[in-house]
Amino acid sequence: GESVGLHLPTLSVQEGDNSIINCAYSNSASDYFIWYKQESGKGPQFIIDIRSNMDKRQGQRVTVLLNKTVKHLSLQIAATQPGDSAVYFCAENKPPTNKLIFGTGTLLAVQP
Amino acid sequence: EPEVTQTPSHQVTQMGQEVILRCVPISNHLYFYWYRQILGQKVEFLVSFYNNEISEKSEIFDDQFSVERPDGSNFTLKIRSTKLEDSAMYFCASMVAGGDEQFFGPGTRLTVL
Numbered sequence: 001g002e003s004v005g006l007h008l009p010t011l012s013v014q015e016g017d018n019s020i021i022n023c024a025y026s027n028s029a030s031d032y033f034i035w036y037k038q039e040s041g042k043g044p045q046f047i048i049d050i051r052s053n054m055d056k057r058q059g060q061r062v063t064v065l066l067n068k069t070v071k072h073l074s075l076q077i078a079a080t081q082p083g084d085s086a087v088y089f090c091a092e093n094k095p096p097t098n099k100l101i102f103g104t105g106t107l108l109a110v111q112p
Numbered sequence: 113e114p115e116v117t118q119t120p121s122h123q124v125t126q127m128g129q130e131v132i133l134r135c136v137p138i139s140n141h142l143y144f145y146w147y148r149q150i151l152g153q154k155v156e157f158l159v160s161f162y163n164n165e166i167s168e169k170s171e172i173f174d175d176q177f178s179v180e181r182p183d184g185s186n187f188t189l190k191i192r193s194t195k196l197e198d199s200a201m202y203f204c205a206s207m208v209a210g211g212d213e214q215f216f217g218p219g220t221r222l223t224v225l
Contacts, residue, residue, distance in 0.1 A: 043216030
């Protein structure tokens with residue numbers, strides 16, 4: 001069956017350091033991936049997305065890398081701040097309904 | 113900034129009772145979704161809804177579940193006879209026509225006793 005999963009359940013970093021959160025997927029036909037941030041008591045919030053015709057996409061302090069050869073994507077957060085502390089999910093957007101298939105989540109804990 | 117809202121924030125019910133979870137999607141959105149998240153687990157797709165009908169549902173979304181858009185603003189999820197394993201956070205999401213980004217509400221925590 002299809003699945004999208006994460007390598008590390010918890011990541012602890014020092015404020016100011018860069019964070020890297022990883023995700024693996026199993027369906028080689030997957031086309032569109034999204035990273036979501038979920039703060040305590042809130043719903044998932046869109047961070048950045050990437051389509052399979054790209055291998056890198058940058059936003060403000062965030063970069064997503066996609067390696068289709070090994071079916072792996074990562075989220076890089078530069079100069080991690082306390083406000084970045086949250087659970088991060090990768091998700092696959094599946095047509096035609098655009099339903100989201102989420103991975104298991106990584107808890108990012110930023111130490112001051 | 114427009115946002116998806118959900119009520120109630122927390123619902124406690126007895127096993128076997130019916131519950132209705134309510135969502136108000138963003139006003140110009142046309143695609144609606146329900147997801148659930150059991151404590152400590154990943155977010156799971158339940159159902160998508162477009163043009164007043166279900167467009168896709170997961171295996172979780174069995175005959176005990178139903179969705180409805182009773183008017184131009186609300187989108188509801190009904191569980192007819194709740195089970196203990198229905199205890200979870202339920203998230204509503206909506207998306208504009210032609211868009212890619214789903215906007216999530218804050219969730220309703222359902223506790224079945």
